[in-house]
Amino acid sequence: MADLDPLRLTLEPALARAIEDWTAWLTHERRASAHSVAAYRRDLASFLRFLTEHQGHAPGLEDLRRLERGDFRGWLARSSERGLAAASNARAISALKSLFRFLAKRGLVENAALGTLRPPKLPRSVPKALTAAEAQDVVDEAGIYAQAPWIALRDRALFMLLYGAGLRIAEALSLNRGDLPAGDANTMTELMVTGKGSKQRRVPLLPEIRDALADYAAACPFGAGKEDPLFVGARGARLVARVAQRELARLRALLGLPETATPHALRHSFATHLLAGGGDLRTIQELLGHSSLSTTQRYTDIDSAALLKLYGETHPRAKRIGSRRSS
Known part of the structure; x- marks a missing residue:
């Protein structure tokens, strides 16, 4: 050929x-x-x-x-x-x-x-994080295409858990009604999450997330037993990741977001924004449920790269240095 x-x-x-x-x-x-x-x-x-x-x-x-x-x-x-x-x-x-x-x-x-012959070791990649404004837009517009009000509340609560609490999509979808803390939105301060390897961790819930979960749980027309799935589809079966991915794909088109804006990217945005805000690496490790600190440390590389890019684009001295080099 x-x-x-x-x-x-x-x-x-x-x-x-x-x-x-x-x-x-x-x-x-x-x-x-x-x-x-x-x-x-x-x-x-x-x-x-x-x-x-x-x-x-x-x-x-x-x-x-x-x-x-x-x-x-x-x-x-x-x-x-x-x-x-x-x-x-x-x-x-x-x-x-x-x-x-x-x-x-x-x-x-x-x-x-x-x-x-072993292939060369490749650097582990991390999905690109959304900006804080982009992530907030996803949460705000979640459910805009929903066919029923309770589904709109479901999508908003789900995406808030991914971005606001750093859950994996599989962790969020595996939650049952009984996993929600007892009480109203004011007392639901923590969520017990079962992650990889059946390891459990406590995840703090911000007031907005507590409100979103409480609103959805009250509006959902399907089973409220402790063993019933928290997030369900239109027919009451446990929600599958494909539905969440499809919803976010529609939001990407609506909001003009890149294809890297996925449910998984919302979790990474949670970690990246915490780190950028001065969050402690060990604490972020616990929140994400990483068994190894080295996994969490990948975010420091991304954050450093983002800071360097920002410096190069905006700092006046960096611009002067660049102009001297090009002359």
């Missing part, structure tokens, strides 16, 4: 045919997108170019069989020297492994060395 041609390499015919068969398999059997197939072919082109330079001749199936771990590591080192990001290297390894698995299943090449 033409999109492997940019490498301008000569391959032994058997390898060239195998690559075309692999590409067809990705497209028609694996149903990989055209974008993914093109990316895999570019990654393979990079590897075959390196192999041609390394060996001094057109590579073939037998050359792939003889490759050792050091050969693959040399290719990755060359890619890194040329500025290829860790994520790109990881994808390239995935492309090679896909090809080699394909060749092995067809009895063309067996090579165990590639299986011992």
